Amino acid sequence: MWFWRMGTDIGIDLGTATILVYIKGKGVVLNEPSVVAIDKNTNKVLAVGEEARKMIGRTPGNIVAVRPLRDGVISDYDTTEKMLKYFIAKACGKRRVSAPKVMICVPCRATEVEKRAVRDAAIHAGAKKVYLIEEPLAASVGSGIDITKPIGNMVIDIGGGTTDIAVISLGGIVVRDSIKIAGDRFDEAIIKYIRKKYKLMIGERTSEDLKIKIGSAFGADESLTADIKGRDLVTGLPKNVTVSSLEIMEALQDCVTAIADCAHSVLEKTPPELAADIADKGILMTGGGALLSGLDKLITHVTKVPTNVADCSVECVAEGTGMVLQYIDKLGVTIDEGDVALID
CATH class of the missing domain: 3.30.420.40 (ATPase, nucleotide binding domain)
Structure with a gap:
């Protein structure tokens, strides 16, 4: 009823x-x-x-x-x-x-x-x-951060279309930046890499599956592989190839580096007191793109600040x-x- x-x-x-x-x-x-x-x-x-x-x-x-x-x-x-x-x-x-x-x-x-x-x-x-x-x-509220306090919190939200990075204090955003590089660009980068290296055309769903199964941004395991199917651009016929996690890391290198550099840029613009808070508390990553293996380690490597992925990052x-x-x-x-x- x-x-x-x-x-x-x-x-x-x-x-x-x-x-x-x-x-x-x-x-x-x-x-x-x-x-x-x-x-x-x-x-x-x-x-x-x-x-x-x-x-x-x-x-x-x-x-x-x-x-x-x-x-x-x-x-x-x-x-x-x-x-x-x-x-x-x-x-x-x-x-x-x-x-x-x-x-x-x-x-x-x-x-x-x-x-x-x-x-x-x-x-x-x-x-x-x-x-x-x-x-x-x-994202910060959904992850359980009390944003009303005068304490600096840095959040990196990686969605499908954009990566949004902000330093938050007293209920508002102090420093912000946004780049149009996120999950969809990851998929596009994988498609271009497979097409260039193997002369194989794959679709969005295959690319996304590759990203989820063996995708890596830092410290990839070469032994981790996946079989994919697509259309051979030379013969026009169906073709199978085996791809390693190391190759996917290579495909995603430009995208993930751009995100890490953007995080570094936001930290550079952050007032010193808030930057000190972030150094103590670390950076929080949310969104589906944050689940890419090794991305938190890459951002830690570039920013020298501990980076963690939020629990239930997709729902934050x-x-x-x-x-x-x-x-x-x-x-x-x-x-x-x-x-x-x-x-x-």
């Missing part, structure tokens, strides 16, 4: 690769790929999430599986609105919600136009009021959005300044 429930709080990690939805009192209830399958002839949405992801690279000409978000921001407004509406309804289930309060995360360096697009899409998807929060701030941002939303009335944040914690 359906019933309406007013005032439900929903936190959304609107990621380039994955969308997570947090419901007040229940935690993260939904974790699905941000993919939508559309019939180009009728402009009808055929599938959303995991069902649509299975169609990538396997659809007839009239059906296309698209990702409506690129580099952490909306690239296809209409499709994003439909996707948000679907995920909110699916997350709420039988507790159909009338005009919920929604908090959505955005990259550190999202422009005002990009923020407005996210807010408008959520409003049209059925939200009563929409708040935006920068990803590292949400979503949990943080929901947790902050519960206390937003008590925070008394007024909005419009670019460096405040929350943006309305």
